Amino acid sequence: MPISGLFRKIAAFSLVAAFIIIGSASVADAASKKKIDRRVAETMAEFREKYDGAQSLLDKSVGVLVFPSIKKAGIGIGGEYGEGALLVNGSAVGYYSTAAASIGLQLGGQVRSQVLLFMEEGALKNFRNSDKWEVGVDGSVAIATIGAGGSIDTTNLDAPIIAFIFGNKGLMYNLSLEGSKMSEIERN
Template sequence: MTFSRREALVALGATGLTAACSNGVGSSNAATIDARVDQTLGSLFSNYPGTRDLANKSVGMLVMPLVTEVGLGFGGGGGNGALRVGGATVDYYSMVKASGGLQIGAQQYSHVLFFMTSEALQNFRRSPGYAAGANVFYATPSQGENLNAETTTSLAPVIAVIFGQSGLRVGATLEGVKYTRIIP
């Protein structure tokens, strides 16, 4: 049996997507998500000490321990995480990301959304499917870089810190991210 290039390419893409989906990110067990959130916050605070001050000044944090993205022309990604208010988990969320454009590759990373105002947190929690938009300030710190909470809180009511990237994904994309509450 012989495969055309197109069939081989589709098979490789499907294999990559299947591998990404079966990496444990989809686990909706509350204890597993909480353990990953604790580990992710520990890593964030030890590698980027300024984020501890940011966390202390925030009214809530959505922690996504592991987001996996794969793209070949069209792409997607996702992961599960927890919303913490006052240091306690109050809800669990899934994140789904879709993209289209000139792209190829796969990557994994962690991110935390810091809600700096009560209004931003309430809008997030009341939304049936929150889509990250123009009101989010993205910070991608380099190793040892310090994020200053006084500077960043004046920029946006929601601050996204993206860290721990691994893998390689090349290209320009139009991306959309949606967060949805889940019951583990």
């Protein structure tokens, strides 16, 4: 069998496997508002507890989008999915999903938490008025880094949207959010 034919078969298998893994994760994780609210509260408590300066940034933000568990899997072609809530003044004002697909050298799976802080009213308004908001297209997101001892690196903290990624578990590690699409979802 020619290499190009073998490559096509591997790529097709990888695509099917990734979508089955992500599809089953999204169906299994279709959570109720109550369950999402509980997970969001736990994630925010962990965020405040683990990182020095987190509360100060939360106090300055106009909105916080929290995804307690984003699952990512890939075999050549991968995908990720998670559900969370948008908090304004500490209360959930909407429920959202995040999804992304990727192609490249990858094998494995990962689960992570993600917190996006909206530091400007215009950025939050743009997000809320968008049907499907995509990182890098509809808004630029600066990924904050965590220094030694859990201190937040303040280098990128003047951006309108700041992302924190933590609690990584698994063998696939990627700090890129490019291409992630976020959409409002209805939950009971």
